[in-house]
Amino acid sequence: MAESKEKHESGLLAPTSYDKEPPRDPSLIINSKTPFNAEPPVGALAQSFITPTPHFYKRNHGPIPILENEEEYRLTIDGLLPHPIKLTLAQLKSLGKEVVVASLMCAGNRRTEMSRLKAVRGVGWGPAAVGNAVWGGVPLSRVLQLAGVSQGAWETHSGGRHVEFVSVDRCKEEKGGPYRASIPLHMATCPDQEVLLAYEMNGEPLPRDHGCPLRAVVPGVIGARSVKWLDRINILADECQGFFQQLDYKMFPPWVDWDNVNWSSRSSIQDFPVQLAVCSPTSKDSIAPGSKVTVKGYALSGGGRKIERVDVSVDGGATWAEAQRLPQEGTHGRWAWTLWSLSAIVNPPCQIIAKCVDVASNTQPERVETIWNLRGVLNNSWFRVDIEPPKARL
Template structure:
């Protein structure tokens, strides 16, 4: 999209329809910066494959997630300028990208409830990590909805519509839905299943990697944890005996209320294959469930089961500093 000719239309149940250029958006509204983590609804989908295959879906590991510094205008300010009406219970968004997955093909779309849209953390971002927003991440402007699945943070944003009902977009009414295990994803009707919004509490282990050979003795383990919407990560537990006993990980300071929380722990491993397990708790006292088998669904969404990796302690492995911290990843 050409930034000079790009326009954002704000319409629907508003008092004033707006047509904003990028320059108008930047000059008319206060700039807001926040650190936020975005997570794909299919993050950690690969953990479901040991339960049952999920044809046609990307086998994401723990990396379909990322944290960045976003700068832009608050959506709440733009909606206020348009005069959002009282009967507008939802705010819908449309991007420029057209998907052939829908029949007929349609632009990517989504919506969030009014209470989320008018919260101060939702941003129309033109900058990522204090640099111009890259094309691959949605330039010239994308939506950033902290605490919700990444699919609600529409890229290449072109239209905002205040409306009475949730979006009927293929990508909200049919695709990003949590279906029962026995459902046929190719035969669902619009509105079937549970619409995905706020992300569930989740955590994964980033270091050491699966199958790593390590020296016996103290071993540094590190990863990330994330809680959805306005909840916070308050604890991460690590176990090396299948959850019979746990030790609490050290939590790093959180960069913002909307970012992941990095954690570190040290465990003592003996010779032989050892499974390391981690689980997170959030401020609503919700914890990750134990088994992916209890969560399997035909689209492979919301795998927030305990994180598990296996390592192989071997006396021949070289010792070194094995407390490796996860770094920042650019979000999808």
């Protein structure tokens, strides 16, 4: 099985086996080996406003593509356009780099909490399928201008209303075809949306796991739309018809199951909802009654909505206190998460509960039962951590 036979017009190789995977940090919690899907220990997330690249969650659908020669890379932009174009990486970089600090989050983040209630299908993500990074690249709106699309346009002259990102990543769900997803044209062409064609992550060239040499970064939107290993961009009249746009990443009510699901009855998910997790302490920590504990975590909301308040209870919801939002969140634009902390006296056995509100007054549902869905997506129920006292020595 020669990898050279899998080379695409973009210059990227799409391996068909897993024998050339990149190295990964040994601290990652592996949820799936082939394809590789992993998240860091949740405690690592609250340690740094910018998530170190090795600790950023890895979401893949097949073997990791390979760029052998940067000079051979080509991005094709085609479809309902006045001027279809093809650009090298050097040409993209010549358009001027912008930097955006943005959190990406898998729609399946916290899926395991739903699966404990009732089985769901999907990778068993804990609460760490999220990260905050510094992305460097060229604004997509600027690139589309070269193809004749005006900034802020809702439709091209030829009727294009959606921007489809196509990867070289091959996945079984697409019957061996490429991973693909789309966003509305007005989101792609609006400079304020800050959609990037990114070639850097945290000041370094994109690593293979995160889309080398070029990926889309769509801030405030579920990670499924920030397509990695870009092969081409298509301007379409209608939304992408790929599996992950039409037969996945849609939100259904709890009474829908695999026997009665109607995928066409629901819209594809774009913005993610207000979300939060407690990173420390965890249920694995034993804490002596009367101990002063610093409760720490992250909070974020989709669509560029910042976090207005984080509420924490250390006694199962009997009393509440407002956590301190750490100062970094107000200095990096509107796409980054908020880290928060609260010092409190804890008396195990007890349950720590945390919830948040964004600037649009969006709140989290109290119970996961009310939002359970067959794919286990968008679990943003109140976050709960059961704390036990140290076991007595016999």
